[in-house]
Amino acid sequence: MRIAVPNKGRLHEPTIDLLERAGLHLENGADRKLYADTVDPDVTVLFARAADIPEYVADGAADLGITGFDQVQEARVDNVAELLDLEFGRCRLVLAAPEDGDIESVDDLAGKIVATEFPNITADFFAGTGVEPDIVEVSGATELTPHVEMADAIVDITSTGTTLKMNRLAVVEEVLSSSVRLFGRDDVLEESKVEEVRTALSSVKRAEGKRYLMMNVPRDRLADIRDVIPGLGGPTVMDIADEDEDEATVAVHAVVNEGDVFETITEVKNAGASDILVTEIERLVE
Ligand SMILES: Nc1ncnc2c1ncn2[C@@H]1O[C@H](COP(=O)(O)OP(=O)(O)OP(=O)(O)O)[C@@H](O)[C@H]1O
Ligand SMILES: O=P(O)(O)OC[C@H]1O[C@H](OP(=O)(O)OP(=O)(O)O)[C@H](O)[C@@H]1O
Ligand SMILES: [Mg+2]
Structure with missing residues (x-):
């Protein structure tokens, strides 16, 4: 099983980081190498340009x-399918034109020139509008082209909007919204290794923004604790070893959203919990 990942650019680091967190540690993958092995002998990584990866697959x-x-x-x-939205590299492809020019809507582009690194997406976009500009790849x-009379508008990536603003371009319309995806070729989708990789990556995504909470609770306060813990499917309750059965304390573990931790700690303390511990979660497998 071979996974193609970006070899450079802004997607390289976060992708490697995700693989590592998913347990697919890279080995023998020194800089500038085309391939790297992973701890799983059945999984290798191929480094390629972000734009070439779909073709490679x-x-x-x-x-x-x-x-x-x-x-x-x-x-x-047409022979690949998406397996998982990895939710980073979020950006939009937008149609943009000079702020102070006369292009204010898609209709203004009839017979004009649109420059882009994404000619296919741009062609599909205009096919749905009935307007037919010349598309120049x-x-x-790309942001420079309207200022050197190469184009009247562009279709390009934006996220913070800084680059457009710096080049005095304004968004005319959104063309596509994007984030990084895991995808696979149709003929391998049923392979168990594919499901293993998908599960490993999704378990990292599920754990993001979650915390593991552990505490000791007097048995007779358990009901109150349950009421205040917004756990994933409720808390786990365990007897504490060597404690007398009738004895009073149990251990309670729960997964909570990071944003709820602050409030939950106050609430469980008020409900009688002690020895409260909060830890990060690496992976959460469904
Ligand atoms: N400003 C941005 N914010 C968020 N994601 C972005 C941004 N720019 C690009 N991306 C995402 O990253 C992908 C690759 O862009 P990147 O700039 O890393 O590579 P590239 O410029 O295509 O690489 P190369 O240097 O090999 O030409 C894009 O296709 C898009 O999905
Ligand atoms: O809205 P912003 O946050 O300004 O981001 C948009 C810019 O980011 C990308 O370029 P990148 O920085 O990847 O440089 P590149 O042109 O070398 O790929 C993209 O091509 C835009 O130029
Ligand atoms: Mg780029």
Whole structure:
């Protein structure tokens, strides 16, 4: 099983970090190498450009891929399926034009020129509008093209909006909303290794923003504690070893949202809990 991941750019680090947190530790993967082994002898990693990854998966150079949804759409591959939204690399592809120009809506682009690194997505977008500009493919610095009379508008990536603003461009319309996805070729989707990888990655995503809470509670206050813990399927209650059966204290463990931890601690304390411990969770397997 081979997974293609971005070799550089802004998606490289977070993707490697995610694989590591999922337990797929990379080995022998020194910088500039094309491949890396992982702790799982059946899983290798192929480093490729974010834009090439969908093709690599479709053609069989890799079985699974991790890259932006925008790249998967642009590649127009029809034999791959999405397995998981990894929820980072969030950005939008937008149609943008000079702030002080005369392009204010899609209709203003009839017969005009639109420059983009995403000609397929752009063509699909305009096909749905009935407006037919000339689409010119560029390989970078798209934001400059309206200022050098190469184009009247662009379709490009934005997230904070800083680059558009710096180039005095305004959003005319959103074309696509993107985040990083795990996807696989249709003919490998039933393989057990694919499900293993998907489960490992999704368990990391599920654990994000969650905390594990442990505490000791007098048995006769358990009902109150249950009332205040917004646990995942309720708390786990355990007898404490060597305690007398009738003895009073039990251990309570629960998974809670990070945002609820502060309030929950106050509430369980008021309900009689002591020795409260909060820890991070690496993975949460369904
Ligand atoms: N500003 C951004 N905010 C969030 N995600 C982004 C942003 N820019 C790009 N991305 C996402 O990252 C993907 C790859 O972009 P990145 O800039 O890392 O590579 P690239 O410029 O295509 O790489 P290369 O240097 O190989 O040409 C994009 O397809 C998109 O999904
Ligand atoms: O809305 P913003 O936060 O300003 O982000 C948008 C910019 O980010 C990307 O470029 P990147 O930084 O990846 O540089 P690149 O052109 O070298 O790929 C994209 O191509 C935009 O130019
Ligand atoms: Mg970029």
